Amino acid sequence: MDAEEKVARLVSADAVLVLRCQANDIEAFDEIVTLYKDGIYNYIWRMVSSREDAEDLAQDVFVRAYGAIKTFRRESNLRTWLYRIATNLCVDKYRRRGLEKQLFVPIEQSRKDDDGHSQTLDLPDVSNEPQRIYENAELQMEIQRALMNMPDKLRSALLLFDFEGLSYEEIAETVNCPVGTVKSRIFNARVQLRDMLRPYVDV
Amino acid sequence: MDCKEFSQIMGEYVNRTLDADAAKAADAHTDACSECAARMRELACTSAMIRSLARANTPDGFEAQVRARIADQCAAQQSGFWFTVQERLQSLGRLLWGTPGHRLSVGPALAALMLCVVAAGSLYVFAPNHKTPAPETDWAYINTVKDQHASYAGSNPLGDESAAALRESTSESGETM
Numbered sequence: 001m002d003a004e005e006k007v008a009r010l011v012s013a014d015a016v017l018v019l020r021c022q023a024n025d026i027e028a029f030d031e032i033v034t035l036y037k038d039g040i041y042n043y044i045w046r047m048v049s050s051r052e053d054a055e056d057l058a059q060d061v062f063v064r065a066y067g068a069i070k071t072f073r074r075e076s077n078l079r080t081w082l083y084r085i086a087t088n089l090c091v092d093k094y095r096r097r098g099l100e101k102q103l104f105v106p107i108e109q110s111r112k113d114d115d116g117h118s119q120t121l122d123l124p125d126v127s128n129e130p131q132r133i134y135e136n137a138e139l140q141m142e143i144q145r146a147l148m149n150m151p152d153k154l155r156s157a158l159l160l161f162d163f164e165g166l167s168y169e170e171i172a173e174t175v176n177c178p179v180g181t182v183k184s185r186i187f188n189a190r191v192q193l194r195d196m197l198r199p200y201v202d203v
Numbered sequence: 204m205d206c207k208e209f210s211q212i213m214g215e216y217v218n219r220t221l222d223a224d225a226a227k228a229a230d231a232h233t234d235a236c237s238e239c240a241a242r243m244r245e246l247a248c249t250s251a252m253i254r255s256l257a258r259a260n261t262p263d264g265f266e267a268q269v270r271a272r273i274a275d276q277c278a279a280q281q282s283g284f285w286f287t288v289q290e291r292l293q294s295l296g297r298l299l300w301g302t303p304g305h306r307l308s309v310g311p312a313l314a315a316l317m318l319c320v321v322a323a324g325s326l327y328v329f330a331p332n333h334k335t336p337a338p339e340t341d342w343a344y345i346n347t348v349k350d351q352h353a354s355y356a357g358s359n360p361l362g363d364e365s366a367a368a369l370r371e372s373t374s375e376s377g378e379t380m
Contacts, residue, residue, distance in 0.1 A: 029273075030266065030270075033265075033266050033269055034266065037261045037265055037266070038258070038260060038261055041259070041261045041265075042258045042259060045259065046256060051259065055261070055262055055265070058261065058265070059265070059268055059269050059272060062269045062273075063269060063272045063273055063276060066273050066276075067276065140255070140256060140257060143252050143253070143255075143256060144256070158249075158253060159253065161218065162249075162250050162253035162254050163253050163254065163256060168220065183214055183215065183218075184214075186214065186218065187213075187214035187246075189249075190214070190217065190246045190249040190250070191246070193249040193252065193253075194245050194246060194248070194249050197249075197252070200248075200252075201245050201248045201249070
């Protein structure tokens with residue numbers, strides 16, 4: 001089964017679940033939560049960089065979805081709808097708290113010790129294992145920090161594409177912009193990420 | 204494909220969303236151009252980085268908490284109007300007699316209210332009368348009209364006694380005609 005067929009089957013299964021929810025079948029909503037909770041939770045976790053906040057916000061996503069499922073249009077895609085709610089909640093949270101500029105110090109600054117000397121991360125020698133380089137926990141923190149230093153529009157596009165595996169069209173529906181804009185956001189996010197993590201990118 | 208053309212499709216090449224022909228052309232270009240190949244590899248690294256980020260399961264009890272919050276929300280919606288009324292009354296109660304720090308002192312509030320009443324009453328009593336004065340009676344005009352009316356008395360065009368009655372009433376009141 002190719003990816004498109006898989007998505008088509010998922011969408012059709014979702015449509016049935018939505019119809020059941022609209023007929024007040026609470027168990028259908030439980031199925032939706034079970035299906036999407038991990039994806040939504042992980043996406044939010046990477047968007048806000050806090051697992052506690054991610055748990056609260058992921059719950060908010062489903063509570064809001066339940067409140068609005070009666071008005072959900074059948075031609076819409078449940079998956080993108082849930083990610084749209086999640087994205088909006090993440091962005092609102094940042095606007096309220098003004099976190100973006102406060103919590104996340106630039107990477108270069110964060111890697112200086114008390115005397116102001118640059119620290120080098122103790123990375124394993126992975127010259128023969130390019131995929132394993134990113135399994136290092138400390139590097140994962142650097143990647144997360146770099147994500148938090150980019151604008152939320154770029155971060156969400158990149159995470160939805162690479163981390164959640166949404167297609168261009170699904171991302172466009174999620175963030176409500178043209179497909180061309182999605183492509184350019186992903187590209188710009190890659191460029192920013194490469195520039196911020198250049199020491200680890202030269203493989 | 205030259206470097207300029209490659210840079211235009213590099214994003215999709217890295218995302219692996221090019222069609223087969225375009226991907227083949229891009230492959231050929233990166234085989235021939237080490238600079239473009241290096242740029243492409245750098246961007247491809249970012250994809251591997253994001254894909255490598257750890258994933259976690261939702262914490263235990265996640266679904267139960269979602270259910271509980273939905274139940275709370277439904278209960279709040281059902282109480283609706285009466286809930287709002289109760290809240291308002293409680294707020295008012297707290298304002299007047301409620302918890303320390305949130306209580307408005309009743310004495311000063313009543314004193315302020317009395318002061319307002321007295322001030323408004325004083326203004327009403329002592330303020331100059333701004334009513335529009337009644338226009339003065341224009342007796343000259345009235346007499347002219349009476350004269351015109353009386354002039355018909357002889358011919359009595361209306362066939363009634365109004366002119367005579369008018370004449371009599373005027374002479375009784377002492378007004379000049």
